[in-house]
Ligand SMILES: Nc1ncnc2c1ncn2[C@@H]1O[C@H](COP(=O)(O)OP(=O)(O)O)[C@@H](O)[C@H]1O
């Protein structure tokens with residue numbers, strides 16, 4: 001049984017379709033990379049999976065013990081207002097809000113788990129710092145720790161390395177990979193970076209005029225895969 | 237100095253002044269609580285628009301001649317808050333225009349009503365009171381004082397109860413929504429709390445000065461403090477101090493109470509800006 005099944009999805013805005021007839025599934029422990037050009041609808045797909053938007057057609061099912069509100073999410077460039085006063089601890093803890101319901105306060109276990117996640121992300125010394133004074137890479141780690149509080153099973157990451165320098169990017173990738181390997185968390189990640197996708201992912205979803213979904217090796221064999229990795233190789 | 241103390245003594249011997257003082261401080265406390273959320277969610281313009289709506293509603297209530305005008309003012313303001321919030325979050329620019337239209341419209345309508353159907357001989361005095369608050373703390377009406385006291389306590393309790401939820405939807409509404417927080421519900425609750433705050437604060441500082449009472453303490457606190465909790469606590473504390481100081485000065489110097497409180501808030505803002513400047517100056 002898959003954790004997430006998308007069947008014949010059509011997505012779009014105001015009656016205009018941007019993705020047509022998309023089907024794929026994600027099993028526990030998979031690492032799915034979603035690649036495609038800017039504006040091809042990757043973020044839209046992710047928002048639909050999270051239930052922030054409704055698909056125009058088709059359905060999204062969760063299974064294997066996954067409840068849709070237990071999916072952790074790292075948004076694409078969170079537009080946190082520049083001067084928001086919030087400490088790292090406050091932000092990470094807010095990852096538990098979804099499961100609180102009407103309960104007004106966080107439990108002691110939740111506070112401890114939040115600290116654990118902060119530690120896992122290697123930002124323990126920043127836990128009382130103000131979010132807006134951190135570097136881009138540190139901010140992404142904070143948001144990743146928050147996402148971890150919201151889930152034990154599946155993380156959706158929308159361009160987690162956008163705007164980070166190469167060293168920090170590599171760190172971020174290995175951090176995500178270790179969450180996948182060591183904690184068994186299913187990863188669905190949007191990325192522009194084909195070479196990273198081919199390095200870490202188990203499955204690839206390529207969104208363009210022609211949709212592709214398959215394992216990494218199937219993708220490497222496919223027409224689009226060959227073309228894209230060649231472009232990448234030629235460019236470097 | 238002695239004269240001042242004896243003047244204060246005379247005032248505070250009246251039990252009513254003591255109650256009014258406590259209520260004034262309570263109002264200041266709760267109006268500061270949502271300041272951060274209002275500023276950061278770009279809701280401050282809604283607060284401004286709402287206070288004008290409350291002015292219009294107040295005029296209607298005066299003309300209709302209700303004994304307790306809160307029965308009209310409160311529901312109208314709450315409904316407007318909910319409507320404005322909806323337009324404001326859907327389409328940013330249209331929302332701004334809608335607020336401007338509603339607030340100016342309500343002002344004009346309210347003034348027209350008060351002028352054409354005067355309830356007392358002193359129309360401009362009435363208008364002035366509704367716009368800028370009671371001229372002195374002793375002209376507050378006793379019924380209003382109790383009403384405000386009860387509502388302030390409810391607001392403070394509601395804020396504490398929803399504190400973490402308000403933080404979540406203010407900091408990152410998309411994430412909150414995606415992970416199962418009922419953001420719409422909490423936005424609604426925020427809107428209702430804002431409306432209640434505006435109506436009760438209107439008695440103290442009048443509808444034109446409310447925004448200052450709501451926003452200045454939060455802006456001041458944000459200059460110096462860096463976490464949501466510390467900013468919230470600091471702005472509540474600051475607002476209470478400024479209100480107490482403002483009321484005392486208004487008694488001593490015989491100045492309008494609302495305006496005096498707002499001036500105190502502005503002075504505090506200046507001081508906190510300086511402190512914030514020094515702090516970041518030391519670091520860099
Ligand atoms: N809120 C919106 N309303 C209308 N169109 C939108 C909206 N958000 C995105 N789009 C359009 O949908 C397309 C896909 O956007 P998006 O999913 O963000 O692409 P990607 O993440 O792949 O770069 C783009 O052409 C964009 O212009």
Ligand SMILES: [Mg+2]
Pocket residue numbers: 042043044076158
């Ligand atoms: Mg995107």
